[in-house]
Amino acid sequence: MGALLQEDEESPLIAVNEAGRSPYVLICEHASRLMPRKLGTLGLSEADLQRHIAWDIGAEKVARLLSRLIDAPLLLQRYSRLAYDCNRPPESADAIPELSETTVIPGNRKLSADDRLARAREIYRPFHDGISLQLDKRAAAGVRSLVVSIHSFTKIYKDKPRSVELGILHDRDASLSSRLIKSFPNVDARLNEPYGPKDGVLHSLNMHGFSRGLQHAMLEIRNDLIDTERGQDEWAQRLSVPLIQAAAK
């Protein structure tokens, strides 16, 4: 039994289609709103725990459908980002947020160093170790990898509406993003919107993509477009061919 997860609670890493033959490795840090039992509700209402602050609405479903469509391995994270945001390093105040958008998270306040370390060791590390191992295995076998993370964002943020539908995010290496952006003529797709590298959201991709010399991109879909099965299917389809084509270059 760890300091956070109990014996009957599962690893944060969910690996899907590990033998997939696509050059892409898909990751989804904010797939789920499951909370480690020890954290209870973090002092939040059930309504808050269902909002985008707890997870990326629709992202898991799109990622799973896309994994099947392009035959790509997919690594999903099992727990709510309110427990630990796996797209942030332990140094970041956003890793264990005390405030998300305008909502105070009581259960994340006044944590001890041991509490913080337990969140990092039992959620953040096992998830990222799983990504590293997948990439290490592919590299050892001489298989090329591109890393793409699947996220969603809320249409209304701090009372302001967002019109962008698809954000394609990059930090220093824009190679994959700049190829992808040309492939969505009928979508409001923009580079580094509604977030960008200055918001710290390229953490996972800088770690697994940039530091290894692997091309990468972060895909952010507006969550009102993927909150139904129909929307999820539509967006998985829409992303599939551009990804396949962009990999070939």
Next chain:
Amino acid sequence: MGALLQEDEESPLIAVNEAGRSPYVLICEHASRLMPRKLGTLGLSEADLQRHIAWDIGAEKVARLLSRLIDAPLLLQRYSRLAYDCNRPPESADAIPELSETTVIPGNRKLSADDRLARAREIYRPFHDGISLQLDKRAAAGVRSLVVSIHSFTKIYKDKPRSVELGILHDRDASLSSRLIKSFPNVDARLNEPYGPKDGVLHSLNMHGFSRGLQHAMLEIRNDLIDTERGQDEWAQRLSVPLIQAAAK
């Protein structure tokens, strides 16, 4: 027993002064020329196994002295970089080099995917996991970290002499390097010489520094200057005060 290291062979990670109170965390990927027993001599002569192609001559001693002088944690890697170069990702041809400078490494040729994965899993990963854990613990405790790696380079490379004495290397985040470079008035110190980010040598620092938002720099000392105890002591002293001063900013 692993596929590479045997039960009585030690972990690649050597942790020194883990409770050190400096803001610096020192790392030394090429500290040693020890070879995992299973790899024998990799088909090389004893003379070749003592050359700079197997390790960074003098780097471990300078790093240990510096760790003591500035009270910094130090993570050293126990095995020869000819077994696995821990400053390269598994994708890199230089991770398990078939050719180093002008020397063919017979024992690194025609490796299977399993052989390559064993090198990565048993040398590269445990070393980097140790760095991650050290940084995670500090972050959880609210302790600031800057990451500095200690290396040495050969004076004559492919028959060409190098006059630079101290290389201070950076990739995208030049903040620490640009402060340090001003602190060596009596030394031939240069930024991104004799190597730079295009040579792939910023791998460890991009992984542990850049991706976490931690300032970092790679220090490369010409190895003829640190091949004696006197030189090692001189250089550890010379680096110590500039590092302390550069951390304060």
